[in-house]
Amino acid sequence: MSILKLEPRRGRMIIHAFGRKYDWIIEPRYWRNPIIGVITLLALPLLMYFFATGVFGIRPVALLSALIFANILAMIGTPLVLQIIGTGRVSFGPHFFVAVGGYTAALLSKNYGFSPALTLPASFFMGALIGLGLSPITIISRGIYFVLITLLLPFILWELTYWRSDVFGAETGIPGVPLLIFTGDVVLDIMIYYYVSIAMVLILLFFTDRVMRSRYGFMMGVINEDEEVALSYGIDVAKIKVITFTLTSGAIAVAGWFLAHYQGSFTGPVWLQPSFLILILLTTTLGGKGAVYGVIASAYFIATLREVTRTQFGEMSVVVLFIILLILLYILPEGFWGLYRKRRYREYVPSIRIRRA
Amino acid sequence: MKKIVLLLAASVVVSIALFGCAQPAPPEEKTPATPAEAEKIVVCALFDPRIPVLKADAEAIKMAVDEINAQGGILGKQVEYIHEDTQRKVDVAISAYRSAVLEKDCKIVFLEGVSEEALAIIEEGARIFPTKPHIVISSQAAVGTTFKVIEDYDKYKFYFRNLPPDPELNYKVPKTYFEFAKNVIGAKKVALLLEDAAWTECARKGCVYESKFGKFESKPMREWVKEEYGMEVVYEANIAVGEKNFLPMLEEAARNGAEYIFVLSSWYTDTITLSKQWASSGAKDIPISYFGGPNQWAVFWDLTGGAALGTFTIMYDTEDVPPVTTKTREVVKKLHEKKLSVDMSVHYYYSEMYRVKEAIERVGSLDIDAIIKAMEEMEFKDHTALTPEYNYFGYKSALFHSYSGGPVLLAQFQCDGKLVYITPPELLEEAGFPEEAISQVNPDAYKSPAELREMC
Numbered sequence A: 001m002s003i004l005k006l007e008p009r010r011g012r013m014i015i016h017a018f019g020r021k022y023d024w025i026i027e028p029r030y031w032r033n034p035i036i037g038v039i040t041l042l043a044l045p046l047l048m049y050f051f052a053t054g055v056f057g058i059r060p061v062a063l064l065s066a067l068i069f070a071n072i073l074a075m076i077g078t079p080l081v082l083q084i085i086g087t088g089r090v091s092f093g094p095h096f097f098v099a100v101g102g103y104t105a106a107l108l109s110k111n112y113g114f115s116p117a118l119t120l121p122a123s124f125f126m127g128a129l130i131g132l133g134l135s136p137i138t139i140i141s142r143g144i145y146f147v148l149i150t151l152l153l154p155f156i157l158w159e160l161t162y163w164r165s166d167v168f169g170a171e172t173g174i175p176g177v178p179l180l181i182f183t184g185d186v187v188l189d190i191m192i193y194y195y196v197s198i199a200m201v202l203i204l205l206f207f208t209d210r211v212m213r214s215r216y217g218f219m220m221g222v223i224n225e226d227e228e229v230a231l232s233y234g235i236d237v238a239k240i241k242v243i244t245f246t247l248t249s250g251a252i253a254v255a256g257w258f259l260a261h262y263q264g265s266f267t268g269p270v271w272l273q274p275s276f277l278i279l280i281l282l283t284t285t286l287g288g289k290g291a292v293y294g295v296i297a298s299a300y301f302i303a304t305l306r307e308v309t310r311t312q313f314g315e316m317s318v319v320v321l322f323i324i325l326l327i328l329l330y331i332l333p334e335g336f337w338g339l340y341r342k343r344r345y346r347e348y349v350p351s352i353r354i355r356r357a
Numbered sequence B: 001m002k003k004i005v006l007l008l009a010a011s012v013v014v015s016i017a018l019f020g021c022a023q024p025a026p027p028e029e030k031t032p033a034t035p036a037e038a039e040k041i042v043v044c045a046l047f048d049p050r051i052p053v054l055k056a057d058a059e060a061i062k063m064a065v066d067e068i069n070a071q072g073g074i075l076g077k078q079v080e081y082i083h084e085d086t087q088r089k090v091d092v093a094i095s096a097y098r099s100a101v102l103e104k105d106c107k108i109v110f111l112e113g114v115s116e117e118a119l120a121i122i123e124e125g126a127r128i129f130p131t132k133p134h135i136v137i138s139s140q141a142a143v144g145t146t147f148k149v150i151e152d153y154d155k156y157k158f159y160f161r162n163l164p165p166d167p168e169l170n171y172k173v174p175k176t177y178f179e180f181a182k183n184v185i186g187a188k189k190v191a192l193l194l195e196d197a198a199w200t201e202c203a204r205k206g207c208v209y210e211s212k213f214g215k216f217e218s219k220p221m222r223e224w225v226k227e228e229y230g231m232e233v234v235y236e237a238n239i240a241v242g243e244k245n246f247l248p249m250l251e252e253a254a255r256n257g258a259e260y261i262f263v264l265s266s267w268y269t270d271t272i273t274l275s276k277q278w279a280s281s282g283a284k285d286i287p288i289s290y291f292g293g294p295n296q297w298a299v300f301w302d303l304t305g306g307a308a309l310g311t312f313t314i315m316y317d318t319e320d321v322p323p324v325t326t327k328t329r330e331v332v333k334k335l336h337e338k339k340l341s342v343d344m345s346v347h348y349y350y351s352e353m354y355r356v357k358e359a360i361e362r363v364g365s366l367d368i369d370a371i372i373k374a375m376e377e378m379e380f381k382d383h384t385a386l387t388p389e390y391n392y393f394g395y396k397s398a399l400f401h402s403y404s405g406g407p408v409l410l411a412q413f414q415c416d417g418k419l420v421y422i423t424p425p426e427l428l429e430e431a432g433f434p435e436e437a438i439s440q441v442n443p444d445a446y447k448s449p450a451e452l453r454e455m456c
Helices: A028-054 A060-087 A094-112 A116-134 A143-164 A185-211 A215-225 A227-232 A237-263 A273-285 A291-313 A314-332 A335-343 B002-021 B052-070 B090-103 B114-127 B144-151 B175-185 B197-203 B219-228 B247-255 B271-279 B329-335 B344-363 B370-379 B423-429 B451-454
Strands: A004-009 A012-017 A019-023 B039-044 B079-084 B106-109 B133-140 B159-161 B189-195 B205-213 B214-218 B232-237 B260-264 B286-292 B313-315 B410-415 B419-420
Touching: A004 B002, A019 B214, A028 A060, A028 A291, A060 A094, A060 A185, A060 A237, A060 A291, A060 B090, A094 A237, A094 A273, A094 B410, A116 A237, A185 A215, A185 A237, A185 A291, A185 A335, A185 B090, A185 B114, A215 A227, A215 A237, A227 A237, A237 B114, A237 B419, A273 A314, A291 A314, A291 A335, A335 B410, B002 B286, B039 B052, B039 B090, B039 B344, B052 B079, B052 B106, B052 B344, B079 B090, B090 B106, B090 B114, B106 B114, B114 B133, B114 B144, B114 B159, B114 B205, B133 B344, B144 B159, B144 B205, B144 B260, B159 B205, B175 B219, B175 B260, B189 B197, B189 B214, B189 B219, B189 B247, B197 B205, B197 B271, B219 B232, B232 B247, B232 B329, B260 B271, B271 B286, B329 B344, B344 B370
Parallel strands: B039 B079, B039 B106, B106 B133, B133 B159, B189 B232, B189 B260, B260 B286, B286 B313
Antiparallel strands: A004 A012, A012 A019, B205 B214, B313 B410, B410 B419
């Protein structure tokens, strides 16, 4: 018996490996839109670089920086959506895990000389470990209690950074974190940072997509729909919640790792602020309920809009930004993904219905 | 119904867009540059205009630029002022900074005094500087930036701090207060309320810094206050950032018999609420003084509804401020005309624009390395709030590329919010203040809070 066996079927490939069976969709129509999406994301910085000055008068470097921020939002939003689906609860503490990842990377780099390649898994594991420790809250609490617990976590860490300013540096943070990229050409560096961050987003998106298409994703969807029903189907709700919360927390912490090595320092209080949480939640909500692909669209939309309003509206920029987002929340109840699905209702993507996300 | 909602939403978006478009065009929106424009010296101010103190800082720089242009510019070149909104967020500040230097060719970047932004900008600047030489000036407090310049000069030499670094800021500057408390108030027991932030770490815990310019050591405030002024610290508390309930601290200070309360505050401490609570607490007869924050504005009196009666603070915001130079009062007057208040940092940013002018003129070109050297070496006499000794950037110590801490102008809020300057004149004399300024301070004009309440 061979370890790996491929079994072609119509529109898909069944992969038998290590005694397990994996389903791989190969029909072109399923790949067309993701390929277009990826090409767009890869071409975007180049397009922006050459044409941005003509649009709203924004300069390319500023816009590229905004797109990197969009990728950071997407790095957080993508696993957060998966977490919302798998636990049936909306966490108000994703930025807590961003800070955990950032501090892990910064402290290990500064105090023990860890390279970014080593701090990456360390940040993920620290996020996952703390996520594991906190995961029982997804079982024992719901509604306002879950919201409050997750909302308190960043506040506790925020206070901790001031209380132990000798370790965390309070508002001055931890400087001297090695940079991920340094070529000597700043514009090239910014471009590379964009591609590194988009690669991370695409990797996260790929894993999320695989999970949502799997049997595990189906069970997550059932949990999100109704926990009692899931239990009656024999789904181990507690186990799935714990695994989901743990792994997605680790994935969110990776965004903190990126921030630390992108800025060369990590300042927790900057990222633990409620204003950052609002941007994260808007990214996931405007993307569309439970829509991972929509998260990318909304992250790009929000980050670009923020830069456009900043340069065009002066002191009113923040107000204008949030008024526009508020209007969009009202007129797009299904988010950006809803717009897409309205025109293309056929199931090209996982069809988990998310009612409580 | 749905159509109506969509129509309404669309009209709101369009109105907002039109409203926005009606604003003055951003300065960088230019027609193709003429040869004269190409020779402009570009100065960028990275400040959040929503915060009044930061708006005043940016306006002060603009005012200096306008004055310089009216006098013929620098080396015959006009100075172009560009404002970039940071929204007081690190990622936005970095993006704005990159764009300012790389795309708008800013040679001089003024950055708001926010330590978290400054520490991120200095790293970003180290990357940009080799290809785009420029200078960054920021009034942030944390000492980390200074040590970067000291330890890796070639990499970070572009960075200057128009404020003393935290050990000096927490030691030399507050000494004016304790000198006053000891000799004028006659206090022997003191309560310390210290803002719990990174910039006050030396005051709270003490600190030791090793650098190639030698060791810099600072004892906790409670220790040096006792050793140098013989005052016993009967109560000490840390004020959490954003704290609103100061009554327990004030009552404890009173219960422990404090005869003077010193508050090491910045903009993170709500001294307005603190004053209101002090005025109605058991500590209301204990003289209280503040460091940074809105208390440095004359309008603090109105903000507190008169509860500031008897409090004293650093003050440079009156049109009769004891002048350090002939321009000191002029700056205050001009900014008051724009309905802006003037704290210390406003004078600092305004003055730095003139230092830059002087440095460029000394060098005779826009050779940034040479300008940096000139800024390190020059004795700058036109600072509107500090004498040359305290604004010198070239000390080979922990003050390298920073201001030094020294005596400051203290003023007390008396009846109807009238500000009376009370710094002991001998301190100003030592610090080299001009005779005109020294003659206008009078510590004997100080009155205790209880006395003032009876009088007013």
